[in-house]
Amino acid sequence: MLKLSGxxxxxxxxxxxxxxxxxxxxxxxxxxxxxxxxxxxxxxxKQKKKAKDLLRKYGMGVSEIGSPLGKVLITDPWEKEWERYxxxxxxxxxxxxxxxxIFSFYFPEGDKPEQHRAEVIRRLKEMAERAEQEGLLLxxxxxARIYGEDGLHCKDLADSVNSPHFKLIFxxxxxxxxxxxxxxxxxxxxxxxxxxLHIKDCTFEGRFTPAGQGDGEFPQLIRALAERGFTGYATxxxxxxxxxxxxxxxxxxxxxEATEAFRKVCDQAGMPHREVRIGVVGMGFIGMFHCDAMRxxxxxxxxxxxxxxxxxxxxxxEEKFNVxxxxxxxxxxxxxxxxxxxxxxPSGLHMEIAVKAANAKKHVLTEKPIEVTLEKADRMxxxxxxxxxxLGVISQRRWDRGMKELKQxxxxxxxxxxxxxEAYVKWYRTQQYYDSGQWRGTWELxxxxxxxxxxxxxxxxxQWVMGGVAEVxxxxxxxxxxxxxxxxxxxxxxxxxxxxxxxxxxSTAVYPGMDERIEVSGTKGTMxxxxxxxxxxxxxxxxxxxxxxxxxxxxxxAADPQAITNEGHVAQIQDFCQAIAENRDPMITGEDGRKPxxxxxxxxxxxxxxxxxxxxxxxxxx
Numbered sequence: 001m002l003k004l005s006g007x008x009x010x011x012x013x014x015x016x017x018x019x020x021x022x023x024x025x026x027x028x029x030x031x032x033x034x035x036x037x038x039x040x041x042x043x044x045x046k047q048k049k050k051a052k053d054l055l056r057k058y059g060m061g062v063s064e065i066g067s068p069l070g071k072v073l074i075t076d077p078w079e080k081e082w083e084r085y086x087x088x089x090x091x092x093x094x095x096x097x098x099x100x101x102i103f104s105f106y107f108p109e110g111d112k113p114e115q116h117r118a119e120v121i122r123r124l125k126e127m128a129e130r131a132e133q134e135g136l137l138l139x140x141x142x143x144a145r146i147y148g149e150d151g152l153h154c155k156d157l158a159d160s161v162n163s164p165h166f167k168l169i170f171x172x173x174x175x176x177x178x179x180x181x182x183x184x185x186x187x188x189x190x191x192x193x194x195x196x197l198h199i200k201d202c203t204f205e206g207r208f209t210p211a212g213q214g215d216g217e218f219p220q221l222i223r224a225l226a227e228r229g230f231t232g233y234a235t236x237x238x239x240x241x242x243x244x245x246x247x248x249x250x251x252x253x254x255x256x257e258a259t260e261a262f263r264k265v266c267d268q269a270g271m272p273h274r275e276v277r278i279g280v281v282g283m284g285f286i287g288m289f290h291c292d293a294m295r296x297x298x299x300x301x302x303x304x305x306x307x308x309x310x311x312x313x314x315x316x317x318e319e320k321f322n323v324x325x326x327x328x329x330x331x332x333x334x335x336x337x338x339x340x341x342x343x344x345x346p347s348g349l350h351m352e353i354a355v356k357a358a359n360a361k362k363h364v365l366t367e368k369p370i371e372v373t374l375e376k377a378d379r380m381x382x383x384x385x386x387x388x389x390x391l392g393v394i395s396q397r398r399w400d401r402g403m404k405e406l407k408q409x410x411x412x413x414x415x416x417x418x419x420x421x422e423a424y425v426k427w428y429r430t431q432q433y434y435d436s437g438q439w440r441g442t443w444e445l446x447x448x449x450x451x452x453x454x455x456x457x458x459x460x461x462x463q464w465v466m467g468g469v470a471e472v473x474x475x476x477x478x479x480x481x482x483x484x485x486x487x488x489x490x491x492x493x494x495x496x497x498x499x500x501x502x503x504x505x506x507s508t509a510v511y512p513g514m515d516e517r518i519e520v521s522g523t524k525g526t527m528x529x530x531x532x533x534x535x536x537x538x539x540x541x542x543x544x545x546x547x548x549x550x551x552x553x554x555x556x557x558a559a560d561p562q563a564i565t566n567e568g569h570v571a572q573i574q575d576f577c578q579a580i581a582e583n584r585d586p587m588i589t590g591e592d593g594r595k596p597x598x599x600x601x602x603x604x605x606x607x608x609x610x611x612x613x614x615x616x617x618x619x620x621x622x
Contacts, residue, residue, distance in 0.1 A: 001230075001231045001271075001272045001273070001298040001299060002197070002225075002230075002231075002232065002233070002234040002266060002271055002272070002273040003028070003029060003063070003231075003232070003233045003234070003273075003275060003298060003301075004027050004028070004029065004233075004234055004235075004236065004259070004262075004263075004273055004275075005027060005028075005029035005030060005031055005063035005064075005233050005234065005235040005236065006022055006025075006027055006029075006030060006031065006235060006236035006237070006255070006259070007030075007031045007033050007066060007235060007236065007237045007247075007248070008021075008022060008030045008031070008033075008035075009033050009034035009035070009247055010236075010237065010238060010239070010247070010248050010249055010250040010251075010255060011250065011251065011252050011255050012252070013034070013036060013037045014036060015035040015036055015050075015051055015054060016054050018030065018035075019054055019055070019057075019058040019060055020058065021252045021255065022060070023058050023059075023060070023337065025255070025256055025259050026274070027236070027259065028059070028060060028061060028275050028277065028301045029060060029061040029062065029063040029233065029235075030055075030060055030061075030062060030063065031062070031063050031064045031066040031101075031235045031237075032051075032062055032064070032065055032066055032091070032095060032097070033066030033067075033247065034247055035047065035051055039068070039246075040065055040066060040067060040088075040091055041067055041068075041084055041087045041088055041091065043091070048091075048094060051095075052094070052095065052322060055095070055322055056318070056322050056323060056324055057324065058337075059277060059301075059303035059304065059323065059324070059335075059337060059338075061097075061301065062095045062096065062097035063097070063099065063196075063233040063235055064097065064099040064100065064101050064139060064196070064233070064235065065088055065091050065092050065095065065097055065099065065100045065101065066101050067084070067088045067091075067100055067101055067102065068103070068246055069081065069084060069085055069088060069100070069101075069102040069103065070102045070103030070104055070105050070140075070146070071103045071105075071106070071143075071146070071245070071246065072105060072106065073105065073106050073107070073108065074105040074106065074107050074108075074116045074119055074120060074123075074147075075107075075108060078123060081123075085127060085130070088100050089130070089131075089134055089136065092134075092136055093134070095322075096320075096321070096322050098135060098136045098137055099136070099137045099139055099196070099233075100131070100136060100137070100138055100139065101139045101141055101169065102124075102127065102138050102139065102140055102141070103140070103141055103143050103146050103148070104120050104124065104140060104143075104146050104147040104148040104153075104157055105120055105123070105146055105147055106145055106146055107146075107147065113147050113149070113153060116147065117147065117156075120147045120157070121157065121160045121161065124138075124140075124157060124161050124166065125160075125161050125163070127166075128161050128163040128165050128166040129163075131163075131165040131166070132163065132164075132165045136165065137165055137166075137167060137195075138165060138166045138167070139167060139168070139169045139195070139196050140154065140157060140158070140166065140167070140168050140169060141169040141171055141174070141198065142154050142168075142169070142170070142171055142174050142175060143171075143174055144174060144177055144178050149178055150175070150178060150180055150185075150186065151175070151180075151185060151186025151187075151189055151190055152186075152189070154168055154186070154190055154193075155189050155190050155193065158190070158193040167193055167194070167195040167196070168190055168193045168194050168195065168196070169194075169195075169196045169197065169198055170182070170187070170190065170194045170196070170197050170198070170221075171197070171198040171200070171237075172200075172201065172202075172216030172217060172218060172221060173198075173200040173201055173202035173208065173214070173216050173239070174198075175216075176201075176202040176203070176204060176214065176215050176216055177202055177206065179204065181215070181217060182216055182217055182221065183216075183217035183220045183221045183224070184217060184220075187221060187224060191224075191228065194230075194232075195232045196232050196233050196234075196235070197232065197233070197234040197235065198234075198235050198237045199211055199234050199235060199236045199237060199238070199258075199262050200216075200236075200237045200238050200239050200243075200248075200258075201213055201214035201215075201216040201218060202214045202215065202216060202239075203215050208238065208239040208240055208243055209240075210238065210240070210257055210258045210261030210262070211258065211261050211262040211265050212261055212262070212264070212265045213261065218262075218265050219265055219268065219269060222265050222266055222269040222271050223269040223270070223271075225269075225271065226269050226270050226271040230271075231298050234262070234273070236255065236258060236259055236262065238250040238254065238255060238258035240254040240255075240257070240258060241254060272299070272578075272581065274299075274581055275298075275299055275300065275301040275577075276299055276300055276301065276339045276340050276363075276576075276577040276580050276581070277301050277303045277337055277338050277339045277340070278294060278300055278301065278302055278303060278338065278339065278340050278341065278342060279302075279303055279304040279305065279306065279332045279333075279335070279338045279340075279341045279342075279362075280302070280304075280305045280306070280317075280341070280342050280344060281305075281306050281307070281329045281332060281341050281342070281343050281344070281345060281353055281357075282306075282307060282308075282343055282344035282345030282346075282349075282353075282367075283305050283306070283307040283311040283313040283314050283317060283325075283344065284307075284311060284313065284344060284437070285313075286344040286367055287305065287307070287311075287313060287317075287342075287344035287345075288313045288316070288317060289344070289566060289569065290342045290344055290569065290573070291305065291317055291320075291321055292566060293566040293569040293570045293573055294573060295321075296566070296570045297570055297573045297574045297577060298574075299574060299577035299578060299581065300573055300574070300577050302321055302323055303323060303324070303335070303337065303338055304323050304324040304325070304326065304332050304335065304338065305317045305318070305321075305323055305324075305325050305326070305332075306325070306326035306327070306328065306329040306331065306332040307326075307327065307329070307345075308327075308328075308329060308345065308349070309327075310327055314326075314327065329353055329356075330356065333353075333356055333357055333360045333362065334360070338362060339362065339363060339580065340362055340363035340364065340365065340389075340390075340576070340577075340580065341353075341357045341362050341363075341364055341365070342364075342365045342366070342367075342573070343364065343365070343366040343367055344367050345367075346437075346439040346445040346446065347367070347368075347369055347371060347372050347445065347446060347447045347452070347453070348371070348372045348376075348439070348442075348444050348445035348446070348447055349445065350366050350367075350370065350371045350376070350380065351371050351376035351377070351379055351380050354366060354380045354383065354384070354391070355379060355380060355383040357389075358380075358383040358384045358386070358387040358389050358391075359383065359387060361387055361388075361389060362389060363384075363389045363390040363391075363392075363576075363580055364380070364384060364389065364390070364391050364392070365390075365391075365392040365393075365394065365572075365573065365576045365586070366380075366391075366392070366393055366394065366593075367393075367394045368393060368394050368395060368456045368457060368460075368593070368596075369393075369447060369452055369456045369593070369596065369597045369600070370393045370590060370593035370594055370597055371447070371597065372443075372444075372445075372446070372447025372448070372452070372597075373447075373601075374594065374597065374598060374601065374617065374619075375619075377590070377593070377594045377597055378594075380590055381590040381591060381594070384590060390576065390579055390580055390585070390586055391586075391589060391590035392572070392575075392576045392579070392586035392587075392588055392589065392590070392593075393588050393589070393590060393592060393593025394569065394572060394588075395456075395457055395460045395461075395572070395588050395592075395593070395596075396457070396567075396568025396569050396571070396572050397457045397458070397460070397461050397532070397568060398460070398461060398464065398568075398572075398587070398588065399567070399568045399571040399572060400529075400531075400532035400533075400568065401532060401533060401534075402529040402530075402531075402532050402533040402534040403461055403465075403529065403532070405527075405534050406465055406518070406520060406527050406529055406534065407464065407465050409527060409537075409539070410465045410466075410520065410522075414524065414525065414539055414542070415520065415521070415522030415523075415524055415525050415526075415527065415539065416522040416523035416524030416525065416540075417498075417499075417522055417523045418466060418467070418496070418498055418500040418520065418521075418522045419499075419500050419501070419521055419522060419523060420500060420501060420502060420519075420520070420521040421462055421465070421466040421494070421496065421500060421501075421502035421503075421518075421519070421520050421521075422462075422502055422503045422504075422517075422518070422519040422520075423455075423458045423459060423461070423462040423502070423503070423504045423505070423506075423516075423517070423518050424458075424505050424506075424514075424516065424517045424518075424519075425450070425454055425455040425458045425505070425506040425507070425516045426505065426506075426507050426510040426513070426514045426516075426558075427450070427454050427506075427507065427508050427510065427513045427514070427516075427557065427558045427559065428508060428509065428510055428511050428512055428513035428558065428559045429450075429454075429481075429488075429508040429509075431481055431482060431483075434481055434483070434484050435483070440484070441481070441483070441484025441485060441486050442484070442485050442486070443485050443486060446486060448486050448487065448600060448604060449476075449478070449484065449486030449487040449488055449490070449508065450486075450487060450488050450489065450490055450506045450507050450508040450509075451476070451487065451490040451504070451506045451600050451603060451604075452486070452600050454506065454508055454557070455490070455504070455506035455600075456596050456597075456600065457516075458504075458506075458516050458518065459504060459596040459599055459600060460592075460593075460595070460596040461518060462502065462504070462518055463595055463596060463599060465518075465520060466496050466498070466500060466502060466520065467496050467497055467498045467500075468496065468497040468595070468615070469494050469495070469496055469497070469599050469602070469615050470495045470496060470497045470614065470615060471494070471495040471612050471613065471614050471615065472492050472493070472494055472495075472599065472602040472603055472606050472612065472613050472615070473492065473493045473606055473611075473612045473613075474490065474491065474492035474493070474602075474603040474604075474606040474607045474613075475490070475491055475492075475607055476489065476490040476491075476603070476604065476607040477489045477490075479509060480508075480509035481508070481509065487607075488507060488508045488509040489506070489507045489509055490504070490505070490506045490507070490603060490607070491503070491504065491505045491506075492504040492505075492603045492606070494599075504603070512558075512559055513558035513559030514558055515530050515531040515558055516530075516531060516558070517529065517530050517531075524539055524540045524541075525537070525538050525539030525540055525542070526538055527539075572586075572587070572588070575587045598615060598616065598617055599615070601617060602615055602617055605617070
């Protein structure tokens with residue numbers, strides 16, 4: 001996956017013009033080099049703030065601090081260049097970009113590179129050590145007349161510095177201008193060190209061209225990167241009208257031409273390069289959780305956040321991610337540059353916002369449960385269908401290692417005919433947890449208690465592996481908490497459509513809180529999943545797995561709702577973005593999210609009436 005960026009100063013001197021034109025090209029990132037004719041290392045405080053505000057306004061990220069560090073003679077005083085390096089570090093932190101572009105120094109005319117190798121490596125090692133202290137990444141660009149002019153010298157530097165905070169930019173045109181073939185000669189030897197691309201092409205005669213039209217071997221390069229599963233930034237630097245030592249110029253029209261040419265190369269090579277621009281609505285704990293998860297999804301680009309109340313996390317997200325923050329979700333939904341929204345609001349507010357988002361042609365990924373009534377869930381599904389947008393429902397436990405293993409065993413018939421499926425969610429929540437939000441523990445906004453809020457993921461996983469539920473007999477009780485309307489203990493007997501039977505037990509009153517568990521038995525064997533791992537697997541004719549009992553360190557919400565880790569969310573958000581790009585259904589659709597909701601509502605109905613309840617539930621008469 002390539003995250004496309006560009007040196008905006010090749011479009012115009014004015015920074016806002018750079019951003020506006022790049023957004024028109026559907027680029028989501030910019031390399032900061034020259035803003036208003038001033039180099040990034042020389043911006044004054046007023047310019048810095050204005051630049052950061054404009055990045056937020058246009059929903060743009062920063063791919064790299066495009067510094068000229070290292071474009072000085074190796075014999076020049078090191079102290080002066082180090083001062084500029086400290087300035088680059090300051091800019092990297094200020095613009096929330098952990099990547100700084102550097103070069104490996106010119107050497108006096110007539111000298112051989114090897115004469116200065118030791119000093120080049122000493123300086124770069126010192127810079128890498130400083131980068132490690134600051135949590136930053138140095139990106140070395142290959143360039144003519146510096147130590148890193150060819151692939152051999154670039155590899156030498158990467159191997160010698162030997163730091164995870166020092167990696168390579170691969171610039172094909174810069175190799176061509178030195179008379180060498182970038183892919184044929186240099187790619188394989190550097191491949192493990194390359195994390196970033198600069199996109200300009202050139203002929204051996206010295207004429208810059210759009211990617212794929214010169215001697216830069218772009219089709220071979222991008223195809224090879226796609227085969228390696230490469231993920232990183234690709235920064236447009238076309239130089240179509242002018243190229244220089246410290247900058248180039250292409251102009252807006254030519255920049256469009258260059259960008260489209262590179263996208264065509266990517267499409268032909270099978271390299272994904274289109275990100276989904278996302279807004280998050282509902283900025284409690286889970287909304288912030290979504291924002292953090294998106295940072296690990298190459299296909300996702302966070303643009304804005306919103307809430308129906310003045311949540312402290314609005315300001316926190318604005319500062320942490322440099323995104324627009326709205327106190328009215330409608331303002332976020334009105335932005336034409338947002339492709340999709342994720343919902344972290346109270347469950348009973350999902351439908352209202354999802355329908356508005358669908359009508360605004362935004363794809364929707366909502367937290368569990370999909371809603372608190374089937375009528376509301378159906379309105380969400382219908383609105384998204386009517387508007388031709390995707391609807392996904394978070395059920396991140398389906399991505400757990402153990403869950404995948406259990407599902408595969410069931411689907412392959414390894415367990416034989418299913419006879420028994422059991423789910424246990426014996427968690428603990430303090431009274432303070434329920435007191436922390438007026439919506440918690442209410443029928444209107446929470447939709448239920450331990451089963452609807454905490455147990456829904458496990459219910460979903462159970463029905464996913466066992467098949468549809470035909471009948472429910474249940475009891476619920478409120479025994480350990482005060483001032484809430486819903487249950488803190490629930491137990492249900494299930495009859496599945498395939499003839500198997502089962503049990504669900506859920507609670508938020510079991511101190512100190514235990515890992516959730518699913519047990520599935522068939523005529524040929526039994527498997528037990530504890531938290532995210534299979535801890536018991538006995539199947540007729542199958543040897544016991546050598547790594548049985550190995551554990552994945554996934555956090556559990558058994559006692560602390562904020563102790564969960566985001567691996568499952570990362571995987572599901574990535575699947576959702578890929579579904580949009582590929583125009584397919586996400587792994588968990590609105591219809592899929594409706595299934596556990598219906599089972600839980602049947603549990604509540606049985607508990608109220610004291611009678612078995614058959615599924616599907618009867619629709620209420622209008």
